Amino acid sequence: GESVGLHLPTLSVQEGDNSIINCAYSNSASDYFIWYKQESGKGPQFIIDIRSNMDKRQGQRVTVLLNKTVKHLSLQIAATQPGDSAVYFCAESYQKVTFGTGTKLQVIP
Amino acid sequence: NAGVTQTPKFRILKIGQSMTLQCTQDMNHNYMYWYRQDPGMGLKLIYYSVGAGITDKGEVPNGYNVSRSTTEDFPLRLELAAPSQTSVYFCASSRQGRHSPLHFGNGTRLTVT
Incomplete structure (x- = not known):
């Protein structure tokens, strides 16, 4: 497999649960x-x-939240599936x- | 639409050899980019182009060259390959530059020994 996943933080989530992946950005x-x-x-x-004039945007099973005060971005995945592993x-x-360095999402069946 | 197509998928080069990584897109995007991805690091921009005939350096251009003779094609040339150029290379395109998402190819894994 790709070596891009090495040395990355890993989030393990049970299939069907919601996942939250966080990202701190640097430039206000x-x-x-x-x-x-x-x-x-x-x-x-x-x-x-998402653009900076919004604080929330929803897609299909995914939601992005933006907190400009603390320079924080999060991705929420609803009802996580094995195909979300990445x-x-x-x-x-x-x-x-x-670009950030990434978080590895591992879905446990 | 095929999107962004990169060839080859894998390549091993000896130190000092040269090669061209090919990239073509069929979305009629004006903006095209070359990134490299190293383990544990974010994507780093090598070169970019805002349209045919126009190219500019990114963050890590040394050891690379590009050309953009058509809207579709954006090849990346490595001259005198060095071990530090061992990486995965991604070509990408976008419709409107930095305010639109990038469409990536599936990458070329290059090893220089």
């Missing part, structure tokens, strides 16, 4: 944020995005896009 001027999912051996895949990372955008 960042105005656009994105969550990506990366499965082993594949490229990152867009999940959901590395998840956030990205912040100001003059350039900066």
Whole structure:
């Protein structure tokens, strides 16, 4: 498998439970944020995005929350499924896009 | 649509050799990017292009070159490969630059020995 998952924090979640993945961003001027999912051996895949004028955005089974006061972003996945197992990372955008290092989500059947 | 297609998937190079990583997209995106991904690190931008004929350096451009003769293609050239260039390389495209999500290819795993 891909070595991208090495040395990453791991979140283990029971199938059917909700998952919450957190991300601290660095630039208070960042105005656009994105969550990506990366499965082993594949490229990152867009999940959901949010602009800085919002604090919450919902997609299908996913919700992103943005707290600009503490520069914190979270991704909530409802009813986690085995297919959700992957590395998840956030990205912040100001003059350039900066990617986080990621969290490995492990779903326990 | 195939999206972003990268070739080859894997490659082993000897120190000092050269190669071109190919990238093509069929979404008619103006913006294209090359990133490298090292274990435990976030994606690092090597080069990017905002349209055919226009390229610019990213954070880690040394040892690489790019060209953008068409909207679809954005090849990355490695000259005089070094062990520090061992990495996974991702090409990506986007519709509107930094305020739109990136569409990634599935990567090229390069080993330089």
